[in-house]
Amino acid sequence: SQQGEEDPQALSIQEGENATMNCSYKTSINNLQWYRQNSGRGLVHLILIRSNEREKHSGRLRVTLDTSKKSSSLLITASRAADTASYFCATTGSARQLTFGSGTQLTVLP
């Protein structure tokens, strides 16, 4: 079953703008991960944030985690057309299985 919802479901921005996606989850977590999926392809791991972390950066990516609200956000700064993809958050279960959010389809217009 899906862990939670992501919003927005779809986001369209101009190149150079920032894109923010939000994810909510339902259960307690050890960590939360963000993945990217280009159309019809597999997933690429972007970043992992542990439950005792509040913010993490990786290049143009910034992830926040609020365990009290059971929510996370992914910020992509200075977006590029190549960032166009679907973005999923996922939480890790006890057997390392991933439970994915519903995803955000990001379109960056050149």
Next chain:
Amino acid sequence: GAVVSQHPSRVICKSGTSVKIECRSLDFQATTMFWYRQFPKQSLMLMATSNEGSKATYEQGVEKDKFLINHASLTLSTLTVTSAHPEDSSFYICSAVDPGTSATDTQYFGPGTRLTVL
């Protein structure tokens, strides 16, 4: 990073036939692999956890007799869709955890297999 491959990338079959999908970890040994299914414009749903040398663990609602999983070696897991029907048409993706890295919760995904059942 670790690489996971899948074969075939795309398969079209007739209703009632069986289809085998392979998932390989190319540069690491994976004791555990995962199989996901993704319908168009939807998220990934875990189908089963494939454990090397033992039976797979299936998620609720996934028929183990229809989706046969074999994890016979540390680098290969196979998913066989038996007696496929049009409603089985989907994107099947496998993943694996590389136990040799410190980021042990990071999963590496294969490129996926697009199954179309006519």
